[in-house]
Amino acid sequence: MLPADLLDRLLPDTAPTQQWEEANPPRDLPAGAEVTRFAPSPTGFLHIGGVYTAMVAKELAERSGGSYFVRIEDTDQARAIEGSDEHFARAFPHFGIDPTEGPDAPWGPYRQSERSEIYRSFVRALLESGHAYPDFVTKDELAAITERQQAAKVDLGYWGEWAVWRDAEPERVTAALDEGLPFTIRFRAPDAPGRIAFDDAIRGRIEADDNRNDVVLLKSSAEPLPLPTYHLAHAVDDHLMRVTLVLRGDEWISSVPLHLQLFDALGFEPVRYAHVAPLMKGEGKSRRKLSKRKDPEASVDFWMAEGYPVGAVRHYLRGLANSRLADLPFEEAAAEPLRLEEFGASGPLVDIPKLDDISADYVAQMPATDIRDRLLAWADEHDPELAGLLRATGDDLLAIIDVDRVDTDRVRKDIVKWSVFRERYGFFFPELFALVDDPADERFLGVPPEVVAAFTTDFVAGYDPDTASPGWFDQVRGLAERHGFALDRKAYKADPDAFHGTMREASNIVRVTLTGSGQSPSLDQIAGVLGADEVRRRVGAPAG
């Protein structure tokens, strides 16, 4: 161990750790209450996998009567990206993963770059107890060591005799300091490493080799603000913030042996871990972790821009976590607790078609007023033109949304996400609708242009807007018969050449002229909303 005056030169003016222990008292919580946290790095944008883990963390805390907070892990100043804070500020409330605690709670600050004083205290303690030492090795020397280790086919890393500063004499340290050489503080890994076992809340018992690397605890003293590495910050923060359950990605499993050593060296009670399998992306036959670079759906921006209702996303994600919940009705599933033991140990693939299906179901059971509110909120952000039109429509918007949704047990499921509203329901707004005036348009499914023209001319001439629903279609039926369409499939199948098609093609002429699409809500209801004049104008367009 280095003498105290040398330690003072290494880390001057450090407060005793006792001070931090006292300032961060255990919370007064009921037995069994979990304290969890979400610890994102401000490097670019929030990953949907982060939302997934955070949702679980928050839910477990809330269900157990505990506490959940967000801690920004910005110890890598070089990788921090401008704008991350703003992005987080939008995304957290959107997905309901904003903290239930902080920023003024006693366990803060919740940003690691503001906690350097705290880390220094604990590093000093580690130095004093001989669990850490200063290391003046340069990058070049490190590279040379790695090279020799590769040649010698031994484990890579700073360990044993490769750790050249591990047992440096005080005189040598003093000399290096006198020279003004920058240094890091490294952990002194316990001697005689063996095997270790620990229990993961998701995976059960895991065995691994003990860590024997002298990992860096405190980054270079040449930095303006020497910050800790993840490992030290994790131990200190999760201890001081009195976290009871650490939820994190399974890429951390191999660091647990080190973390346990750190907790021990620091004299902390170890935390419970739950390592969550990452969300995956299918690629051909294989799969890989969802990547922010390659996969748009990895970023929460995608989910927000597409306009998936958060309730649907939540249901989908919770179903991935605990498949027991996947097939339950929304409310029932939401009422059921998430259980760590039921998490899958392998990473699930994010399946957009499945999400779409869930989302369509979710929207279908929303009241029209809710759909309107969410849609408006989405459009304000992502489609201002549409937002303006929706607002101008007033209460008629509710009628539009409810077409084919009320007084029926077969609810339409056209809206899978807010971004499809424009293409599915845009025809209700004259500003978004383009007349279909070419009788040869391919959307008429191959019906001869002259037939389309004659049919639509006839339709306009005799259009009766007052007919109620059952009768409204009689007009189409009558028209179909007169213009050479088969009224039932059997007749058509018996002699396809004798007809221009069936009622399907005939109705399609009306549908396409009215909506521009082959898929739309019930024609009679649309006609009712649009009004007789507009119906005549649209259907008559290809008549010439």
Add this chain to the structure above:
RNA sequence: GCCCCCAUCGUCCAGCGGCCUAGGACGCCUGCCUUUCACGCAGGUAACACGGGUUCGAAUCCCGUUGGGGGUGCCA
């Protein structure tokens, strides 16, 4: 190289030694319903990675192989 994790239909899972000729959901295909598209309903398609054990009996337990993922950083 070494260490760790994982492995059931195309996808998400269920299955935790006999109830499995492997079940559900999404997708896909076919019919039905609808005087129209969609919705809905009914049916169909399709999997225990491979090889050894253990056991009266294995998708389920053990070992190995293969494959995939991760770690081995002054990135988290």
